[in-house]
Amino acid sequence: FDIKAVDLRSDTLTLPSGEMREAMASALVGDDVYGEDPTVIRLQEEAAALVGKEDAIFVPSGTMGNQLAILAHTERGDEVLADSQAHIYYYEVGAPAMWAGVSIRPLDGLLAGGGLDVLRNALRPADIHFPATRLVCLENTFNRGSGTVMFPDEMKDIYHFAGSKGLKVHLDGARLFNAAVFLGKDVREFTANCDSVMFCLSKGLGAPVGSMLAGDSGFIARARKYRKALGGGMRQAGVLAAAGLVALKNINRLEEDHRHARVLAKGLSALPVFEIELDRVQTNIVVARVAGGIPASGLVRMLGEKGVKCSAFGPDLVRFVTHLNVGPEDVEYTLKAAGELSVNTP
Numbered sequence: 099f100d101i102k103a104v105d106l107r108s109d110t111l112t113l114p115s116g117e118m119r120e121a122m123a124s125a126l127v128g129d130d131v132y133g134e135d136p137t138v139i140r141l142q143e144e145a146a147a148l149v150g151k152e153d154a155i156f157v158p159s160g161t162m163g164n165q166l167a168i169l170a171h172t173e174r175g176d177e178v179l180a181d182s183q184a185h186i187y188y189y190e191v192g193a194p195a196m197w198a199g200v201s202i203r204p205l206d207g208l209l210a211g212g213g214l215d216v217l218r219n220a221l222r223p224a225d226i227h228f229p230a231t232r233l234v235c236l237e238n239t240f241n242r243g244s245g246t247v248m249f250p251d252e253m254k255d256i257y258h259f260a261g262s263k264g265l266k267v268h269l270d271g272a273r274l275f276n277a278a279v280f281l282g283k284d285v286r287e288f289t290a291n292c293d294s295v296m297f298c299l300s301k302g303l304g305a306p307v308g309s310m311l312a313g314d315s316g317f318i319a320r321a322r323k324y325r326k327a328l329g330g331g332m333r334q335a336g337v338l339a340a341a342g343l344v345a346l347k348n349i350n351r352l353e354e355d356h357r358h359a360r361v362l363a364k365g366l367s368a369l370p371v372f373e374i375e376l377d378r379v380q381t382n383i384v385v386a387r388v389a390g391g392i393p394a395s396g397l398v399r400m401l402g403e404k405g406v407k408c409s410a411f412g413p414d415l416v417r418f419v420t421h422l423n424v425g426p427e428d429v430e431y432t433l434k435a436a437g438e439l440s441v442n443t444p
Protein backbone atom coordinates (compact mmCIF):
# COMPACT_ATOMS: atom_id res chain seq x y z
CA PHE A 99 0.00 0.00 0.00
CA ASP A 100 2.40 2.69 -1.15
CA ILE A 101 1.54 5.97 0.58
CA LYS A 102 0.79 8.84 -1.79
CA ALA A 103 -0.50 12.32 -1.12
CA VAL A 104 -4.10 13.26 -1.80
CA ASP A 105 -5.04 16.72 -0.58
CA LEU A 106 -8.81 17.11 -0.10
CA ARG A 107 -8.64 19.84 2.56
CA SER A 108 -9.96 22.55 0.25
CA ASP A 109 -10.24 23.75 -3.33
CA THR A 110 -8.20 26.77 -2.22
CA LEU A 111 -5.20 24.48 -2.71
CA THR A 112 -5.44 24.35 -6.50
CA LEU A 113 -2.08 25.03 -8.17
CA PRO A 114 -1.57 27.32 -11.19
CA SER A 115 -1.30 25.42 -14.49
CA GLY A 116 1.57 25.75 -16.96
CA GLU A 117 -0.72 27.84 -19.16
CA MET A 118 -1.35 30.19 -16.24
CA ARG A 119 2.36 30.50 -15.51
CA GLU A 120 3.09 31.35 -19.15
CA ALA A 121 0.31 33.96 -19.14
CA MET A 122 1.66 35.42 -15.89
CA ALA A 123 5.20 35.66 -17.25
CA SER A 124 4.13 37.43 -20.44
CA ALA A 125 1.36 39.58 -18.98
CA LEU A 126 1.08 43.22 -20.08
CA VAL A 127 1.19 45.28 -16.88
CA GLY A 128 0.87 48.83 -15.61
CA ASP A 129 0.18 50.57 -12.30
CA ASP A 130 -3.33 49.47 -11.31
CA VAL A 131 -3.69 52.23 -8.68
CA TYR A 132 -3.49 54.64 -11.65
CA GLY A 133 -5.95 52.37 -13.51
CA GLU A 134 -3.26 51.55 -16.05
CA ASP A 135 -2.84 47.77 -15.87
CA PRO A 136 -4.31 46.48 -19.15
CA THR A 137 -4.59 42.87 -17.96
CA VAL A 138 -6.44 43.80 -14.74
CA ILE A 139 -8.76 46.00 -16.81
CA ARG A 140 -9.46 43.12 -19.19
CA LEU A 141 -10.17 40.69 -16.35
CA GLN A 142 -12.51 43.19 -14.66
CA GLU A 143 -14.40 43.79 -17.92
CA GLU A 144 -14.69 40.05 -18.66
CA ALA A 145 -15.82 39.28 -15.11
CA ALA A 146 -18.45 42.04 -15.10
CA ALA A 147 -19.85 40.84 -18.44
CA LEU A 148 -19.82 37.21 -17.27
CA VAL A 149 -22.03 37.98 -14.25
CA GLY A 150 -24.08 40.70 -15.95
CA LYS A 151 -23.01 43.62 -13.76
CA GLU A 152 -21.86 47.14 -14.73
CA ASP A 153 -18.38 46.87 -13.26
CA ALA A 154 -16.01 44.61 -11.30
CA ILE A 155 -12.84 44.92 -9.25
CA PHE A 156 -10.00 42.41 -8.86
CA VAL A 157 -9.21 41.71 -5.19
CA PRO A 158 -6.55 39.56 -3.50
CA SER A 159 -9.04 37.31 -1.67
CA GLY A 160 -12.68 36.33 -1.36
CA THR A 161 -12.68 37.63 2.18
CA MET A 162 -11.60 41.10 1.01
CA GLY A 163 -14.25 40.99 -1.71
CA ASN A 164 -16.94 40.19 0.86
CA GLN A 165 -15.73 42.84 3.29
CA LEU A 166 -15.57 45.51 0.58
CA ALA A 167 -19.18 44.65 -0.28
CA ILE A 168 -20.22 45.19 3.32
CA LEU A 169 -18.27 48.47 3.48
CA ALA A 170 -19.73 49.74 0.19
CA HIS A 171 -23.34 48.75 1.00
CA THR A 172 -23.53 50.02 4.61
CA GLU A 173 -22.85 52.89 6.97
CA ARG A 174 -21.26 52.52 10.43
CA GLY A 175 -23.82 51.20 12.94
CA ASP A 176 -25.96 49.40 10.35
CA GLU A 177 -27.03 45.79 10.74
CA VAL A 178 -26.20 43.01 8.26
CA LEU A 179 -28.17 39.73 8.11
CA ALA A 180 -26.31 36.50 7.34
CA ASP A 181 -26.70 32.78 7.97
CA SER A 182 -25.02 31.73 11.23
CA GLN A 183 -22.97 29.24 9.19
CA ALA A 184 -22.11 31.65 6.37
CA HIS A 185 -18.44 32.20 5.63
CA ILE A 186 -18.90 35.99 5.91
CA TYR A 187 -19.97 35.50 9.54
CA TYR A 188 -18.31 32.23 10.59
CA TYR A 189 -14.85 32.52 9.00
CA GLU A 190 -14.06 36.22 8.35
CA VAL A 191 -12.50 37.12 11.70
CA GLY A 192 -15.31 39.46 12.77
CA ALA A 193 -14.05 41.79 10.02
CA PRO A 194 -17.44 43.50 9.46
CA ALA A 195 -17.25 44.92 12.99
CA MET A 196 -13.51 45.61 12.69
CA TRP A 197 -13.59 47.56 9.43
CA ALA A 198 -17.19 48.56 8.68
CA GLY A 199 -18.40 49.04 12.25
CA VAL A 200 -21.54 47.07 11.50
CA SER A 201 -23.20 44.26 13.43
CA ILE A 202 -24.06 40.94 11.81
CA ARG A 203 -27.21 39.24 13.05
CA PRO A 204 -26.64 35.48 12.51
CA LEU A 205 -29.79 33.73 11.25
CA ASP A 206 -30.15 29.94 11.47
CA GLY A 207 -31.36 28.40 8.22
CA LEU A 208 -31.18 31.42 5.88
CA LEU A 209 -29.16 29.32 3.43
CA ALA A 210 -30.53 25.88 4.19
CA GLY A 211 -33.86 26.13 2.34
CA GLY A 212 -36.80 28.24 3.44
CA GLY A 213 -34.61 31.33 3.47
CA LEU A 214 -37.45 33.72 2.60
CA ASP A 215 -39.40 32.83 5.76
CA VAL A 216 -36.22 33.11 7.86
CA LEU A 217 -35.60 36.56 6.41
CA ARG A 218 -39.20 37.69 6.77
CA ASN A 219 -39.24 36.61 10.44
CA ALA A 220 -35.93 38.33 11.10
CA LEU A 221 -36.97 41.82 9.99
CA ARG A 222 -37.85 44.29 12.70
CA PRO A 223 -39.82 47.56 12.50
CA ALA A 224 -38.03 50.91 12.75
CA ASP A 225 -37.56 51.45 16.46
CA ILE A 226 -35.17 53.54 18.54
CA HIS A 227 -33.80 50.32 20.04
CA PHE A 228 -33.01 48.64 16.74
CA PRO A 229 -30.10 49.28 14.30
CA ALA A 230 -31.05 49.99 10.68
CA THR A 231 -30.89 46.69 8.76
CA ARG A 232 -29.24 47.44 5.42
CA LEU A 233 -27.87 44.26 3.84
CA VAL A 234 -28.67 40.57 3.44
CA CYS A 235 -25.76 38.24 2.61
CA LEU A 236 -26.36 35.01 0.69
CA GLU A 237 -23.82 32.30 -0.14
CA ASN A 238 -23.99 30.03 -3.18
CA THR A 239 -22.80 27.32 -3.05
CA PHE A 240 -23.13 27.04 0.74
CA ASN A 241 -19.78 25.84 2.09
CA ARG A 242 -20.84 24.71 5.58
CA GLY A 243 -24.00 23.30 4.02
CA SER A 244 -21.71 20.85 2.17
CA GLY A 245 -21.62 22.84 -1.04
CA THR A 246 -25.36 22.88 -1.60
CA VAL A 247 -26.92 25.09 -4.28
CA MET A 248 -29.54 27.79 -3.71
CA PHE A 249 -31.79 27.72 -6.78
CA PRO A 250 -32.27 30.98 -8.71
CA ASP A 251 -36.01 31.03 -7.94
CA GLU A 252 -35.33 31.04 -4.20
CA MET A 253 -32.72 33.77 -4.67
CA LYS A 254 -35.27 35.77 -6.69
CA ASP A 255 -37.90 35.55 -3.94
CA ILE A 256 -35.38 36.71 -1.33
CA TYR A 257 -34.01 39.46 -3.59
CA HIS A 258 -37.43 40.91 -4.39
CA PHE A 259 -38.60 40.72 -0.79
CA ALA A 260 -35.37 42.33 0.46
CA GLY A 261 -35.69 45.06 -2.16
CA SER A 262 -39.28 45.74 -1.11
CA LYS A 263 -37.94 46.40 2.39
CA GLY A 264 -35.10 48.64 1.17
CA LEU A 265 -32.38 46.05 1.80
CA LYS A 266 -29.48 45.33 -0.54
CA VAL A 267 -28.36 41.74 -1.25
CA HIS A 268 -24.72 40.65 -1.52
CA LEU A 269 -23.94 37.19 -2.85
CA ASP A 270 -20.86 35.43 -1.56
CA GLY A 271 -20.39 33.42 -4.72
CA ALA A 272 -16.98 32.01 -3.86
CA ARG A 273 -18.12 28.80 -5.63
CA LEU A 274 -20.91 30.33 -7.75
CA PHE A 275 -19.77 28.63 -10.94
CA ASN A 276 -20.06 25.29 -9.17
CA ALA A 277 -23.73 26.16 -8.58
CA ALA A 278 -24.25 27.23 -12.20
CA VAL A 279 -22.60 24.07 -13.54
CA PHE A 280 -24.62 21.86 -11.15
CA LEU A 281 -27.88 23.29 -12.52
CA GLY A 282 -26.59 23.70 -16.07
CA LYS A 283 -27.69 27.34 -15.95
CA ASP A 284 -26.01 30.58 -17.01
CA VAL A 285 -24.48 32.23 -13.93
CA ARG A 286 -26.51 35.37 -14.68
CA GLU A 287 -29.69 33.56 -13.65
CA PHE A 288 -28.22 33.68 -10.15
CA THR A 289 -26.57 37.12 -10.28
CA ALA A 290 -29.72 38.82 -11.61
CA ASN A 291 -30.94 38.27 -8.04
CA CYS A 292 -28.32 40.19 -6.07
CA ASP A 293 -26.96 43.74 -6.00
CA SER A 294 -23.34 42.61 -5.72
CA VAL A 295 -21.52 39.32 -6.15
CA MET A 296 -18.08 38.06 -5.19
CA PHE A 297 -16.64 35.00 -6.90
CA CYS A 298 -13.27 33.32 -6.40
CA LEU A 299 -10.74 32.69 -9.16
CA SER A 300 -8.44 30.99 -6.65
CA LYS A 301 -10.63 28.02 -5.71
CA GLY A 302 -12.03 25.49 -8.17
CA LEU A 303 -11.08 27.69 -11.13
CA GLY A 304 -7.43 27.20 -10.23
CA ALA A 305 -5.89 30.69 -10.14
CA PRO A 306 -3.10 31.14 -7.57
CA VAL A 307 -4.61 34.33 -6.12
CA GLY A 308 -7.69 36.46 -6.40
CA SER A 309 -11.39 37.01 -6.50
CA MET A 310 -13.75 39.37 -8.34
CA LEU A 311 -16.33 41.67 -6.79
CA ALA A 312 -18.99 42.89 -9.25
CA GLY A 313 -21.90 45.35 -9.01
CA ASP A 314 -23.07 48.72 -10.34
CA SER A 315 -20.39 51.29 -11.12
CA GLY A 316 -21.12 53.47 -8.09
CA PHE A 317 -20.80 50.47 -5.78
CA ILE A 318 -17.52 49.38 -7.41
CA ALA A 319 -16.14 52.92 -7.13
CA ARG A 320 -16.86 52.85 -3.38
CA ALA A 321 -15.39 49.35 -3.10
CA ARG A 322 -12.23 50.51 -4.92
CA LYS A 323 -11.76 53.37 -2.44
CA TYR A 324 -12.25 51.04 0.55
CA ARG A 325 -9.81 48.55 -0.99
CA LYS A 326 -7.20 51.34 -1.13
CA ALA A 327 -7.97 52.21 2.50
CA LEU A 328 -7.33 48.58 3.45
CA GLY A 329 -4.02 48.64 1.60
CA GLY A 330 -5.38 46.52 -1.25
CA GLY A 331 -4.41 48.95 -4.02
CA MET A 332 -2.16 46.85 -6.24
CA ARG A 333 0.50 47.92 -8.73
CA GLN A 334 1.43 45.61 -11.66
CA ALA A 335 -1.27 43.07 -10.65
CA GLY A 336 -1.65 42.05 -14.28
CA VAL A 337 0.75 39.25 -13.44
CA LEU A 338 -2.00 37.78 -11.21
CA ALA A 339 -4.93 38.90 -13.37
CA ALA A 340 -3.43 37.01 -16.32
CA ALA A 341 -3.85 33.76 -14.35
CA GLY A 342 -7.42 34.81 -13.53
CA LEU A 343 -8.23 35.18 -17.22
CA VAL A 344 -6.97 31.64 -17.85
CA ALA A 345 -8.92 30.41 -14.78
CA LEU A 346 -12.20 31.57 -16.36
CA LYS A 347 -11.68 28.85 -18.99
CA ASN A 348 -11.96 26.21 -16.22
CA ILE A 349 -15.65 26.82 -15.50
CA ASN A 350 -16.95 23.94 -17.58
CA ARG A 351 -14.53 21.37 -16.14
CA LEU A 352 -16.05 21.87 -12.64
CA GLU A 353 -18.47 19.04 -13.46
CA GLU A 354 -15.46 16.67 -13.15
CA ASP A 355 -14.97 17.80 -9.54
CA HIS A 356 -18.67 17.23 -8.87
CA ARG A 357 -18.47 13.73 -10.36
CA HIS A 358 -15.43 12.92 -8.22
CA ALA A 359 -17.26 14.21 -5.12
CA ARG A 360 -20.25 11.96 -5.87
CA VAL A 361 -18.03 8.90 -6.30
CA LEU A 362 -16.15 9.76 -3.10
CA ALA A 363 -19.36 10.35 -1.10
CA LYS A 364 -20.95 7.12 -2.34
CA GLY A 365 -17.84 5.10 -1.48
CA LEU A 366 -17.39 6.68 1.96
CA SER A 367 -21.07 6.29 2.87
CA ALA A 368 -20.73 2.55 2.32
CA LEU A 369 -18.21 2.46 5.20
CA PRO A 370 -19.51 2.20 8.79
CA VAL A 371 -17.43 5.10 10.08
CA PHE A 372 -18.95 7.75 7.78
CA GLU A 373 -22.54 9.03 7.74
CA ILE A 374 -23.24 11.19 4.67
CA GLU A 375 -26.45 12.80 3.41
CA LEU A 376 -25.87 11.90 -0.24
CA ASP A 377 -28.59 14.24 -1.57
CA ARG A 378 -26.60 17.17 -0.17
CA VAL A 379 -23.54 16.23 -2.23
CA GLN A 380 -24.37 18.46 -5.19
CA THR A 381 -21.01 20.04 -6.08
CA ASN A 382 -17.40 19.52 -4.96
CA ILE A 383 -17.81 19.34 -1.19
CA VAL A 384 -18.48 16.19 0.86
CA VAL A 385 -19.26 16.60 4.56
CA ALA A 386 -19.37 13.40 6.60
CA ARG A 387 -20.39 12.79 10.20
CA VAL A 388 -17.88 10.52 11.90
CA ALA A 389 -19.59 7.57 13.63
CA GLY A 390 -18.42 5.40 16.49
CA GLY A 391 -17.60 8.27 18.78
CA ILE A 392 -14.34 8.96 16.94
CA PRO A 393 -13.51 12.69 17.08
CA ALA A 394 -13.15 14.37 13.68
CA SER A 395 -9.58 15.35 14.62
CA GLY A 396 -8.76 11.68 15.18
CA LEU A 397 -10.11 10.68 11.82
CA VAL A 398 -8.22 13.51 10.10
CA ARG A 399 -5.03 12.27 11.74
CA MET A 400 -5.61 8.59 10.86
CA LEU A 401 -6.37 9.43 7.20
CA GLY A 402 -3.39 11.80 7.21
CA GLU A 403 -1.12 8.91 8.19
CA LYS A 404 -2.28 7.18 5.01
CA GLY A 405 -1.52 10.26 2.90
CA VAL A 406 -5.07 11.58 2.61
CA LYS A 407 -5.63 15.14 3.86
CA CYS A 408 -9.12 16.36 4.78
CA SER A 409 -10.46 18.99 7.19
CA ALA A 410 -12.21 18.75 10.54
CA PHE A 411 -15.46 20.69 10.02
CA GLY A 412 -16.85 20.36 13.55
CA PRO A 413 -16.29 18.06 16.55
CA ASP A 414 -17.64 15.05 14.64
CA LEU A 415 -17.66 16.36 11.05
CA VAL A 416 -15.02 16.03 8.35
CA ARG A 417 -14.95 17.78 4.98
CA PHE A 418 -13.47 16.52 1.72
CA VAL A 419 -13.22 18.95 -1.22
CA THR A 420 -12.50 17.75 -4.74
CA HIS A 421 -10.71 20.05 -7.16
CA LEU A 422 -8.55 20.54 -10.24
CA ASN A 423 -5.60 18.63 -8.77
CA VAL A 424 -7.61 15.60 -7.65
CA GLY A 425 -8.09 12.86 -10.26
CA PRO A 426 -10.15 9.67 -10.28
CA GLU A 427 -7.14 7.68 -9.09
CA ASP A 428 -6.91 9.97 -6.05
CA VAL A 429 -10.55 9.29 -5.20
CA GLU A 430 -9.91 5.56 -5.55
CA TYR A 431 -6.85 5.83 -3.30
CA THR A 432 -8.85 7.79 -0.70
CA LEU A 433 -11.60 5.15 -0.63
CA LYS A 434 -9.02 2.39 -0.25
CA ALA A 435 -7.32 4.25 2.63
CA ALA A 436 -10.67 4.97 4.31
CA GLY A 437 -11.72 1.37 3.82
CA GLU A 438 -8.65 0.26 5.72
CA LEU A 439 -9.56 2.63 8.56
CA SER A 440 -13.03 1.21 8.94
CA VAL A 441 -11.62 -2.30 9.28
CA ASN A 442 -9.30 -1.26 12.12
CA THR A 443 -11.72 1.19 13.72
CA PRO A 444 -13.31 -0.19 16.92
Ligand SMILES: Cc1ncc(COP(=O)(O)O)c(CN[C@H](C(=O)O)[C@H](C)O)c1O
Pocket residue numbers: 107108109110158159160161162164185186189237239241270272273298300309
Ligand atom coordinates in the same frame (compact mmCIF):
# COMPACT_ATOMS: atom_id res chain seq x y z
C1 LIG B 1 -17.98 30.55 0.79
C2 LIG B 1 -16.65 31.22 0.94
N1 LIG B 1 -16.58 32.57 0.84
C3 LIG B 1 -15.41 33.23 0.97
C4 LIG B 1 -14.23 32.53 1.21
C5 LIG B 1 -12.96 33.34 1.39
O1 LIG B 1 -12.10 33.21 0.33
P1 LIG B 1 -10.56 33.55 0.57
O2 LIG B 1 -10.51 34.76 1.46
O3 LIG B 1 -9.98 32.33 1.22
O4 LIG B 1 -10.01 33.81 -0.79
C6 LIG B 1 -14.25 31.13 1.31
C7 LIG B 1 -12.96 30.38 1.59
N2 LIG B 1 -13.22 29.15 2.26
C8 LIG B 1 -12.08 28.42 2.74
C9 LIG B 1 -12.36 26.93 2.53
O5 LIG B 1 -13.54 26.59 2.25
O6 LIG B 1 -11.42 26.14 2.68
C10 LIG B 1 -11.83 28.71 4.24
C11 LIG B 1 -12.93 28.14 5.10
O7 LIG B 1 -11.81 30.08 4.42
C12 LIG B 1 -15.48 30.46 1.17
O8 LIG B 1 -15.56 29.13 1.30
